[in-house]
Amino acid sequence: MTLFLFGIVPYICLAIFVVGHFWRYRYDKFGxxxxxxxxxxxxxxxxxxxxxxxxxxxxxxxxxxxxxIPKSWTxxxxxxxxxxxxxxxxxxxxxxxxxxxIILIYRRRTTGPVFSATTPMDKVxxxxxxxxxxxxxxxxxxxxxxxxxxxxxxDYRDGVSVxxxxxxxxxxxxxxxxxxxxxxxLHALAAFVLFALWPFTRLVHVFSAPLGYLTxxxxxxxxxxxxxxxxxxxxxxxxxxxxxxxQKK
Amino acid sequence: MRIMAQMAMVMNLDKCIxxxxxxxxxxxxxxxxxxxxxxxxxxxxxxxGLGYPRGYEDQEEWLGGWTLKNGRLNLKGGGRLKKLxxxxxxxxxxxxxxxYEPWTYDYETLLNSPLQKNFPVARPYSxxxxxxxxxxxxANWDDDLGGSKEHAVKxxxxxxxxxxxxxxxxxxxxxxxxxxxxxxxxxxxxxSCPSGAIYKRSEDGIVLVDQDKCRGWRMCVTGCPYKKVxxxxxxGKAEKCTFCYPRIEVGIPTVCSxxxxxxxxxxxxVLYDADRVLExxxxxxxxxxxxxxxxxxxxxxxPQIERAAxxxxxxxxxxxxxKRSPVRRLIQDYQVALPLHxxxxxxxxxxxxxxxxxxxxxxxxxxxxxxxxxxxxxxxxTLRIPVEYLANLxxxxxxxxxxxxxxxLAAMRAYMRDINLxxxxxxxxxxxxxxxxxxxxxxxxLLAIAKYDERYVIPTAHAEQAHALEELATDCPVSEYxxxxxxxxxxxxxxxxxxxxxxxxxxxxxxxxxxxxxxLIGGGSKQGRVNLLNWDGIGVPQGMFxxxxxxxxxx
Numbered sequence: 001m002t003l004f005l006f007g008i009v010p011y012i013c014l015a016i017f018v019v020g021h022f023w024r025y026r027y028d029k030f031g032x033x034x035x036x037x038x039x040x041x042x043x044x045x046x047x048x049x050x051x052x053x054x055x056x057x058x059x060x061x062x063x064x065x066x067x068x069i070p071k072s073w074t075x076x077x078x079x080x081x082x083x084x085x086x087x088x089x090x091x092x093x094x095x096x097x098x099x100x101x102i103i104l105i106y107r108r109r110t111t112g113p114v115f116s117a118t119t120p121m122d123k124v125x126x127x128x129x130x131x132x133x134x135x136x137x138x139x140x141x142x143x144x145x146x147x148x149x150x151x152x153x154x155d156y157r158d159g160v161s162v163x164x165x166x167x168x169x170x171x172x173x174x175x176x177x178x179x180x181x182x183x184x185x186l187h188a189l190a191a192f193v194l195f196a197l198w199p200f201t202r203l204v205h206v207f208s209a210p211l212g213y214l215t216x217x218x219x220x221x222x223x224x225x226x227x228x229x230x231x232x233x234x235x236x237x238x239x240x241x242x243x244x245x246x247q248k249k
Numbered sequence: 250m251r252i253m254a255q256m257a258m259v260m261n262l263d264k265c266i267x268x269x270x271x272x273x274x275x276x277x278x279x280x281x282x283x284x285x286x287x288x289x290x291x292x293x294x295x296x297x298g299l300g301y302p303r304g305y306e307d308q309e310e311w312l313g314g315w316t317l318k319n320g321r322l323n324l325k326g327g328g329r330l331k332k333l334x335x336x337x338x339x340x341x342x343x344x345x346x347x348x349y350e351p352w353t354y355d356y357e358t359l360l361n362s363p364l365q366k367n368f369p370v371a372r373p374y375s376x377x378x379x380x381x382x383x384x385x386x387x388a389n390w391d392d393d394l395g396g397s398k399e400h401a402v403k404x405x406x407x408x409x410x411x412x413x414x415x416x417x418x419x420x421x422x423x424x425x426x427x428x429x430x431x432x433x434x435x436x437x438x439x440x441s442c443p444s445g446a447i448y449k450r451s452e453d454g455i456v457l458v459d460q461d462k463c464r465g466w467r468m469c470v471t472g473c474p475y476k477k478v479x480x481x482x483x484x485g486k487a488e489k490c491t492f493c494y495p496r497i498e499v500g501i502p503t504v505c506s507x508x509x510x511x512x513x514x515x516x517x518x519v520l521y522d523a524d525r526v527l528e529x530x531x532x533x534x535x536x537x538x539x540x541x542x543x544x545x546x547x548x549x550x551x552p553q554i555e556r557a558a559x560x561x562x563x564x565x566x567x568x569x570x571x572k573r574s575p576v577r578r579l580i581q582d583y584q585v586a587l588p589l590h591x592x593x594x595x596x597x598x599x600x601x602x603x604x605x606x607x608x609x610x611x612x613x614x615x616x617x618x619x620x621x622x623x624x625x626x627x628x629x630x631t632l633r634i635p636v637e638y639l640a641n642l643x644x645x646x647x648x649x650x651x652x653x654x655x656x657x658l659a660a661m662r663a664y665m666r667d668i669n670l671x672x673x674x675x676x677x678x679x680x681x682x683x684x685x686x687x688x689x690x691x692x693x694x695l696l697a698i699a700k701y702d703e704r705y706v707i708p709t710a711h712a713e714q715a716h717a718l719e720e721l722a723t724d725c726p727v728s729e730y731x732x733x734x735x736x737x738x739x740x741x742x743x744x745x746x747x748x749x750x751x752x753x754x755x756x757x758x759x760x761x762x763x764x765x766x767x768x769l770i771g772g773g774s775k776q777g778r779v780n781l782l783n784w785d786g787i788g789v790p791q792g793m794f795x796x797x798x799x800x801x802x803x804x
Contacts, residue, residue: 029461035485036465038338039345040377046338053337112378113345117482208464210336210443214329218440222448224710 005189006174010167013196020199021207034205040113044103052100058093059136062086067164071157087144094137101133125201128194135187142183154181160188251523252547252554252561255434255454255598256497256516256707257576258506259586260427261696262604263658264513267393267425269293271505271514275429278504279491284483286351286376289388290490291505293427297397297404297638300426301388302347305476306590307405312341313474314437314593315530322531322594324440326471332443341471342480349386351376377482394423406641413634422607422635426642429505430477430490431589431597432456434521434545435530438489441472447487452710453518454598455492463487474593498710506705515695517574517706518567519598520547520558530594536647538591545596546581549574570708575695576600583684583692585654592645602696603643603651605658607635620666622678625659657682657692665693 025032038045066086074082105126108114139156163176177185198204275291294300308314312326326332326341354371362369375382391400402411432449436456439447446462447469449455458469458478465485469478478489493503497516501507506514522545529541547554549571558568571577579586579602586600608628612619619625629636629652636655640648664678664686679689695703 030484030486032461033463033465033485036467036480037482038342038467039480039482042338042342042344046340049337050335112380116379205464208444210333210445210464210466212445213333213443216445218324219436220439220442220445220448221451223451 002174002178005185006163006177007172009189010172010192013192014167016196017198020196021204024199024204032204032208033202035117035202037108037111037114037117040117041107041111044107044111048100048103048107050100051096052104055093055095055097055100058089059097062090062093066157067161070165071161083143087140090140091144094133094140098133098137101130105130121197121201125194125197125203128190128197132187132190132194135183135190138183139181139187142181154184156180156184160184164188250525250557252520252558252563253451253454253523254558254563254567254571255519255521256432256492257454257519257580257598257600258429258492258503259515259576259579259600259602261511261513261515261602262424262426263602263606264511265293265425265427265604266511267293267295268510269389270508270510271427272388274508275490275505278493280488282483283376284481285479285488287345287348287388288479288481288488290477290479291427291429292388293425294389295392295394295401296424296426296642297401297407298391298394299400299403300428301349302343302476303386304403304405305343305474308474308593311343311471311474311476313472313476314590314595315435315440316594317531317533320531320533322527324437324472325474326441326468332441332468336443336466336468339467339471342467343470343476345377345482346386349388349390350382352382352384394421397421406638408641409646410634410637410641413637422610422638424604424607426589426601427505428475428477428589429503429599430456430492431475431595431599432490432492433598434523434526434542434596435594436473437593437595438469438473438478441468442466442487443468447478447489450494453494453497455494455497456489457491457494458487458489460484460486460488474590474595475597497707500707500709502705502707512704515575515579515699515704517576518571518708519574519577519580520549520554520563520568520571521545522547526596530596535592535645536649538594539588539644539647539650542588542591542596543580543584546577548581549577564708564711567708570706573706575699575704575706578692578695583657583688583695585657585692585696587643587650587654589643590645591643601643602658603639603654605655605662608632608655608659609662620662622660622663622681625662626656626681629655629659653682657684660684661689661693661696664689 108118108122108126143154159176159180163173166173166176177188180188271291272289272293276289279290280286280288289301292301300306305311305313308325314325315322316325317323324332327335352373352375355374356371358369359371372381373384374380391397394401401407432455434454436447436449439449439456442463443466444462444464446459446464448457448459450457463486465480465487467480467487469487469489470476470480472478473489478487480486481488493505496503496507502514502516506516525545529545530538532538532541547558549555549558549568555568558571559565576586580600585602587603588597588600590597605625608625609619611632612624612628617624633648636648636651637646639655640646640651644650660678660682664674667674668690674686676686679686684692
């Protein structure tokens with residue numbers, strides 16, 4: 001069971017994640033959007049959306065530090081100092097994201113037009129995302145509680161983090177997760193389910209974060225001929241159907 | 250110098266009767282879909298009035314367009330970093346209420362109602378929430394100054410002249426302002442797009458949204474000061490007026506122009522220097538922006554410009570079209586067209602001939618001769634309200650150019666009356682506004698009686714080959730007949746179908762013809778081709794042999 005949940009499921013989910021994104025980008029560029037509902041409602045969104053998004057960006061950064069960077073690299077920082085920083089930072093980010101997501105879900109349910117624009121996939125995604133955030137908060141809270149009472153708490157950097165990295169070395173160590181508290185197990189599992197759902201939801205917009213905007217010129221000029229397949233129809237010709245062209249050797 | 254061609258439009262506001270035909274046909278063609286119910290790529294506003302969306306011209310509120318900061322041109326809504334930081338919730342996006350909540354009527358109740366004493370009513374239902382609603386605003390709620398005491402007085406363009414308008418409200422003036430996307434030379438929507446999905450086509454300057462690249466960040470909606478980029482709330486993508494590019498590419502005018510009953514729209518090319526756009530848009534003085542933009546335009550009749558344009562890859566027929574362009578003539582030669590809100594610094598490319606009719610109406614009401622030059626000139630000088638208001642719209646508040654345009658139009662009125670009444674034309678009238686009598690007559694022709702092909706000078710895009718090469722399926726079969734009565738029987742029944750067989754004589758005629766009428770790729774006429782597949786053996790197929798040459802007597 002441990003092998004299946006923490007040794008096989010992650011690979012299935014990550015495979016769906018990668019192939020799914022490739023497929024979605026190839027065949028549904030038109031559907032690749034944030035599907036913003038700001039036009040319908042602005043008052044709640046103005047607070048909820050930035051709180052959630054900035055909170056999540058912070059959360060992602062925290063996970064990168066905690067999961068990807070091995071413990072030995074940060075050994076120069078005293079253990080308790082590191083944990084205090086991690087827990088305090090994680091708490092702020094987690095509270096921001098949680099309050100944000102609560103505002104957003106409340107808004108989505110109570111604002112008529114927003115609710116009617118919600119797809120079944122959105123609902124599934126919100127559910128899984130909510131579970132992931134919930135268990136993430138439980139983990140952070142239990143750690144901070146343990147620190148507050150000076151108790152020896154579970155150090156995820158010796159367990160979950162090592163397991164997480166082991167997945168990418170293709171030498172998974174699922175037994176590490178078996179020793180982790182249940183809330184960590186559920187958090188990790190729900191997160192991988194979310195990764196599997198990712199390419200089929202509006203979450204794909206994460207990968208079009210427009211960082212290129214910072215460097216590109218303001219006005220974009222484009223020739224109508226630059227469209228692939230221009231002049232042969234309204235879409236690019238499929239392989240085998242393009243016009244013959246002389247390839248001089 | 251980097252010469253580029255721009256497809257542009259001029260609208261003659263004196264002729265607009267506010268019938269909304271352009272809006273309706275545009276809507277039927279482009280935005281008759283779920284998600285774009287509230288979207289009008291073309292709308293007609295009554296001015297003074299709030300416009301659509303409500304009060305969009307108040308840029309202190311909506312932060313559209315560009316602004317000068319320390320001599321540098323910046324997006325008024327904030328630069329790149331600010332755009333990215335506010336990407337999760339655009340602080341300045343108009344809500345659906347600022348446009349209007351689209352609705353439909355519950356026609357089912359009417360159709361399915363049983364026989365009853367009271368007549369059934371179709372109630373309005375919101376197309377956004379699906380709930381019954383009270384219709385309280387729309388895209389032209391204040392049409393014809395309806396409710397003007399409440400709405401028109403809030404017109405942002407009345408700032409500074411409110412007291413005078415209120416004072417003379419009994420002799421109110423009004424006109425209609427049809428608006429489409431301006432297809433600016435310096436589009437702030439494109440500059441605001443984080444994804445780079447909005448682009449300006451380098452061939453004809455049409456500004457388009459790449460639907461595959463748009464990610465729905467909504468910054469363009471804020472960036473456009475004319476509020477002519479819309480958010481499709483079903484697809485989550487931005488959409489805007491396309492200048493009907495599929496029509497323009499094959500040489501026919503936009504839907505709004507084609508269906509305009511007043512025939513007030515002109516479409517044509519202008520050549521401009523793309524390298525100087527930023528410089529012109531960064532002119533310090535708002536009042537100088539009109540002249541700055543005019544200075545960008547290049548004269549295609551100048552042989553040097555012509556050569557440079559050819560070198561820049563602009564096709565010969567495009568340069569010819571730029572020479573004949575009615576838009577260029579109205580903007581540059583006669584100088585009667587003005588840009589809408591040059592102070593937004595986007596260098597808009599849909600220009601307007603301001604209406605003289607409010608002035609004419611006032612003179613008429615006072616019992617004076619409204620076609621007399623002196624009366625009209627005096628009225629333009631003294632009737633400050635229409636002129637100042639028009640200046641707020643078209644010249645950033647500078648009354649000078651508006652006065653000049655109105656005087657030209659007034660002079661044309663007076664000059665042409667003499668001609669129409671068979672009197673001797675008085676050349677001092679055009680001279681008073683710095684024109685020759687000939688130029689004034691040409692301007693009159695263009696404004697009053699120009700035919701279809703003079704109003705719309707649209708060179709086709711150079712991809713027509715693709716269409717023509719596919720001659721089988723993509724053509725309208727009726728167009729093959731070229732009008733007239735097709736013969737009913739025999740081999741000549743109808744015109745040849747496109748499965749064409751070209752005989753030797755036809756080939757020779759095609760290769761030596763000096764007329765390009767109805768030409769195919771590489772010359773030749775589809776009409777003259779012979780189709781042997783349809784020949785029933787009776788008589789001689791038309792076009793099989795060359796026409797007998799009458800002069801020489803040989804065939």
